[in-house]
């Protein structure tokens with residue numbers, strides 16, 4: 001156990017190192033990315049430029065600059081932005097993280113629950129109109145662009161029907177911290193959650209349905225029926241439980257990617273200051289410290305999510321426990 | 325046992341599947357009976373419809389294009405028209421089934437014991453610990469070493485032989501009157517195979533169960549069964565007491581199957597005589613005797629479907645006995661050696 005943990009930690013450090021070096025090198029190899037002139041401002045005098053260069057350490061060799069940046073990011077945590085002078089990036093990220101975490105977690109709960117329901121019902125009624133209808137709905141969900149769906153949701157709940165009894169409870173766009181008001185938090189996020197979940201519901205319901213259909217042809221499903229179990233029990237206890245394995249690995253990847261900033265579009269449409277948006281701003285401003293911080297943050301979450309999926313695997317599949 | 329109504333009475337069972345817009349007959353007019361504590365062997369080459377027969381009796385075929393005709397009576401109760409819900413009380417409790425491949429027949433994510441407990445608790449109101457006690461006893465009876473620990477192991481942690489023993493334990497968990505075993509030893513190696521057959525043979529005394537043993541191996545039948553039914557291409561070729569069929573098979577196909585049993589004593593021949601050719605696909609069955617294309621004795625009269633007729637102690641679907649040209653009694657391998 002301890003060995004596995006240490007191994008995982010070692011891997012994480014290795015991955016973080018690799019990614020950070022890559023980001024760092026790509027940044028300095030990008031033409032026009034030189035931060036000195038942007039920090040100093042247009043038409044700055046050579047003296048100012050020289051001063052900035054010295055102050056930010058741009059005159060030092062790259063490895064030294066890299067080491068300094070890593071030290072400021074991880075140890076002293078006082079790395080400052082190139083774009084907004086004096087702004088510290090770590091607190092910025094810490095402020096954005098709960099927003100994204102709330103958005104992704106809530107959306108995930110919805111999409112997991114709904115897609116399990118949809119996939120299971122579709123598989124149970126395989127080949128009937130129920131199956132076809134559910135899968136068609138899923139397909140529509142997959143094909144709707146999130147951005148468009150978000151805009152329409154806003155149009156309906158914020159503008160057009162905001163004054164009707166149906167949507168008058170919807171607060172203005174933006175995030176309400178959970179600690180401030182749990183109800184407010186929920187109200188502010190429920191529509192973004194649903195919007196985010198729509199895409200995933202279609203994909204997950206399809207994957208689960210097809211896994212369930214495949215598994216229903218397996219010998220052990222026949223054994224379960226031959227034992228005299230009810231069709232519901234056969235499907236849920238033997239079929240669904242066995243089919244969750246693909247579902248979970250898919251979930252691990254998608255969830256990590258969302259936590260790491262992949263929910264950018266949803267964040268933008270609903271005015272949520274999350275990690276996705278922060279990364280986007282950092283990239284458009286070519287703000288290396290912020291880019292570096294958010295990339296490191298995403299990488300940590302991807303690694304964490306993978307570790308979590310491994311743990312769930314061990315729980316779900318005894319064959320994994322024995323290392324088979 | 326004479327005069328008793330049979331435990332299972334299958335009459336004119338026909339199974340067909342819809343495929344390409346028409347019904348493909350897989351099983352045609354198969355009839356047989358199984359009495360209490362009897363072991364019936366159902367033999368035939370792969371594809372002859374043995375599994376389909378078993379699955380049809382259990383009503384486990386979930387292909388939407390299937391159609392079933394005929395009658396299956398279990399203790400006098402008609403099973404073919406029984407609602408699925410009522411059938412669930414028969415499955416596992418009155419008629420249990422085990423399958424060919426013990427590797428894949430258990431759900432991989434639950435322990436063996438959990439799955440046997442489940443089989444018990446679905447039919448009987450017993451507590452978890454009572455169920456587990458019975459599970460452990462059953463596993464022990466089936467010759468599973470250290471049954472308490474084995475019950476807590478997952479299927480992939482056991483060998484094929486142990487899994488099949490556990491499978492039989494699960495099938496016997498509610499004391500069924502009939503056990504249908506579909507090629508239970510085919511996937512196992514020879515020594516394990518002999519042990520499992522031993523186990524099946526003793527069920528009638530230890531558990532009072534009748535067994536319907538499906539196999540493609542006449543050797544297995546010779547060691548185990550009281551009665552035999554030989555299927556060829558979805559039809560009964562011959563049916564009768566094992567002793568009669570082994571001494572004087574009346575159907576050339578049965579005789580050919582018997583010739584392919586490796587001798588128990590004496591040197592093993594390099595190659596066993598096998599029957600040339602393959603059985604016809606269901607749609608390509610000849611109008612008359614389905615075995616005709618492979619039969620040494622085929623002649624003009626065989627182009628009419630031969631009915632099942634009585635010959636000595638058995639029923640046979642061949643015109644030879646009726647023509648007074650019955651096959652000669654067999655010289656047993658033992659006598660040769």
Ligand SMILES: Nc1ncnc2c1ncn2[C@@H]1O[C@H](COP(=O)(O)OP(=O)(O)O)[C@@H](O)[C@H]1O
Nearest residue numbers: 341350368369370371372373374375376377387
């Ligand atoms: N669901 C099905 N649909 C169509 N044909 C089937 C189906 N199941 C079995 N068959 C056909 O029925 C025949 C008998 O199969 P089976 O009973 O499995 O043979 P056996 O068990 O004797 O080897 C085969 O030709 C097979 O192709």
Ligand code: SF4
Nearest residue numbers: 613616619626642643
């Ligand atoms: S009926 Fe004719 S073809 Fe068929 S088994 Fe008998 S002799 Fe052979």
Ligand SMILES: [Mg+2]
Nearest residue numbers: 374375506507
């Ligand atoms: Mg078979």
